[in-house]
Amino acid sequence: MKLNRPRGTRDFLPGENAKRWYAESALRRVAECWGYSEIKTPTFEHVELFTIKSGEGILGEIYNFRDKGDREVALRPELTAPVMRLYVEELQKAPKPLRFYYCENCFRYENPQKGRFREFWQFGVEAIGSARPEADAEVIALAVEMLGSLGITGDLHVGHLGIIRHLLRELGSEQQSRILRLVDKKDDKGLESYLNDINAGDSLSASLFHLVGLRGGTAIDEARSIVGDIEAIAQLDSILKLLDAYGVEYTVDFGIARGLDYYTGMVFEIYGENLGAQNQVCGGGSYRLAHLFGGEDIPSTGYAIGFDRVMEILDVSIPKRLTAAVIYFEDTRTEAIQVARKLRKHVPAYLDIMGRKFKDQLSFASASGAAYAVIVGKTELDEGKLTLKNMLTKEQEKLTLEQVIERITAASQQV
RNA sequence: GCCCGAGUAGGGUAGUGGUUAUCCUAAAGGACUGUGGAUCCUUUGACUCGGGUUCGAAUCCCGACUCGGGCCCCA
Structure with a gap:
């Protein structure tokens, strides 16, 4: 019933x-x-x-x-x-x-x-x-x-x-x-x-x-x-x-x-x-x-x-807050959690909890309207960096965590 | 409490008495190994409920429930 x-x-x-x-x-x-x-x-x-x-x-x-x-x-x-x-x-x-x-x-x-x-x-x-x-x-x-x-x-x-x-x-x-x-x-x-x-x-x-x-x-x-x-x-x-x-x-x-x-x-x-x-x-x-x-x-x-x-x-449209999807791999999960914890002090951020593969995580980020994907991968971590991807423009670059936070907070102030 | 209209997958729909209920979309998984919105495949999922008519009902009838609108009421 x-x-x-x-x-x-x-x-x-x-x-x-x-x-x-x-x-x-x-x-x-x-x-x-x-x-x-x-x-x-x-x-x-x-x-x-x-x-x-x-x-x-x-x-x-x-x-x-x-x-x-x-x-x-x-x-x-x-x-x-x-x-x-x-x-x-x-x-x-x-x-x-x-x-x-x-x-x-x-x-x-x-x-x-x-x-x-x-x-x-x-x-x-x-x-x-x-x-x-x-x-x-x-x-x-x-x-x-x-x-x-x-x-x-x-x-x-x-x-x-x-x-x-x-x-x-x-x-x-x-x-x-x-x-x-x-x-x-x-x-x-x-x-x-x-x-x-x-x-x-x-x-x-x-x-x-x-x-x-x-x-x-x-x-x-x-x-x-x-x-x-x-x-x-x-x-x-x-x-x-x-x-x-x-x-x-x-x-x-x-x-x-x-x-x-x-x-x-x-x-x-x-x-x-x-x-x-x-x-x-x-x-x-x-x-x-x-x-x-x-x-x-x-x-x-x-x-x-x-x-x-x-x-x-009432006729208003509420702007959505910029959200970051933290994307990770099997071997970078713990690092990704640390990244998300730090990001959340500045912007809304979430991690995959569906056990999805890299590509599907990106796909979900797109479907759920995330403004940014923050990619935590082995290659980035080896350089002490992360990849920040703008989901709208599809542009991405490798940055330090501090730079990532700077970029996203700057962008969210423009909304 | 009363009146009118409507109820088909999560959302949107086709189906006016006759095979296994249509299509779109969505969701989950896959094709695809670190780059998303495309495509293809698989899977999931509905006749609001209960009676009645009938050989046979999503379809017709009655009632209930819910939704929308109106009446009553509105401290």
């Missing part, structure tokens, strides 16, 4: 993996430059960490199981909750703000399709401790710059849940989240009938539909005309001014609700192109979670980049 990988998982071969490594490094570099530090959390957590804020309903989308100690645990479906758990557990008294980033695999039991897998990677950022517009703007600007470092210019939409929540303040929190969910889905019909069901009133319905349809340059002023001069609008206004200072282009969009209950203020999403139905490459906002995990209430802002979706639209 032939085994294959579980549904919704992927193998990454060297070519693809190199690309992912490149992209991750680029994102990591930007995050570090902005003063964010990497953290890691466990691959699995107690299942309550994920059900506490979202209810038992999410269990259908989670990989959860009972361990041998009869603990109910789950593979993490996302990283915001684990990071906040880490914060509550270890860092509540640390100087604020805390700036963290992570790049980890997450697991969701969902039907795979384009840009959606059961094991997927999120590159995320959380800024903990500030509710100020400066924090929100910084986080958005960082998201844009991260994607920009990969040559991706997405379509950034920014909204603020404080405004819609203000409009709905008379309603219970149950009803509020139901409405936010419908707004997030852009399900106008469902929203209309739900508003009818709860007797929301014509004026509220009209205001709501007007608000969530607002986009672009005049949206803020129009929102102000609907809900008045409230704090949330002033906050969003400040965020936008800061974004202008960051040189970030955005579209104001009051239709963004995010499917999550815990977002409280600013929310944003970035959409990519050519991604089919799953076109959101980044999403986030400001939220309050710490109190749910037994900590003191603290404001945070963060986002997650859908790393796999970024990889779908």
Whole structure:
């Protein structure tokens, strides 16, 4: 019986993996430059960490199981909750703000399709401790710059849940989240009938539909005309001014609700192109979670980049490192090993492990894309030298080991 | 959970009811003793799985699984 990988998982071969490594490094570099530090959390957590804020309903989308100690645990479906758990557990008294980033695999039991897998990677950022517009703007600007470092210019939409929540303040929190969910889905019909069901009133319905349809340059002023001069609008206004200072282009969009209950203020999403139905490459906002995990209430802002979706639209070719094939004979094996050991301090080098004859070693070097063959033979050794062969030009000459290293390192710096 | 499409050696494919399943490529070995990509030869390797129809199924039917795309969902 032939085994294959579980549904919704992927193998990454060297070519693809190199690309992912490149992209991750680029994102990591930007995050570090902005003063964010990497953290890691466990691959699995107690299942309550994920059900506490979202209810038992999410269990259908989670990989959860009972361990041998009869603990109910789950593979993490996302990283915001684990990071906040880490914060509550270890860092509540640390100087604020805390700036963290992570790049980890997450697991969701969902039907795979384009840009959606059961094991997927999120590159995320959380800024903990500030509710100020400066924090929100910084986080958005960082998201844009991260994607920009990969040559991706997405379509950034920014909204603020404080405004819609203000409009709905008379309603219970149950009803509020139901409405936010419908707004997030852009399900106008469902929203209309739900508003009818709860007797929301014509004026509220009209205001709501007007608000969530607002986009672009005049949206803020129009929102102000609907809900008045409230704090949330002033906050969003400040965020936008800061974004202008960051040189970030955005579209104001009051239709963004995010499917999550815990977002409280600013929310944003970035959409990519050519991604089919799953076109959101980044999403986030400001939220309050710490109190749910037994900590003191603290404001945070963060986002997650859908790393796999970024990889779908990323167009780079990774240059291969120059590699040297050390070619030897039956009677020069030990010398060849010494040569390889020295070469490896400077360039990638490998030896034959298939017991191949000279000619077939060369042939493999060629097939595997080695840039150089370093031939360790009796005739060379007698002169204290090696033969360096350039596999592309087919030129070769006898050189000392030091000269060989010099040649190859010089060449690899040109790549 | 639902809908549509697709599954033939490692990769790419031909085969629409009838001998031993086609071809390309790949891999391993050889022709070739210290100079690679060519050529030739040998070898390896497949009908996704399970039922059904039939004298006979890779082929037709049903189901499952996997893949691709979409819906639902997306904390």
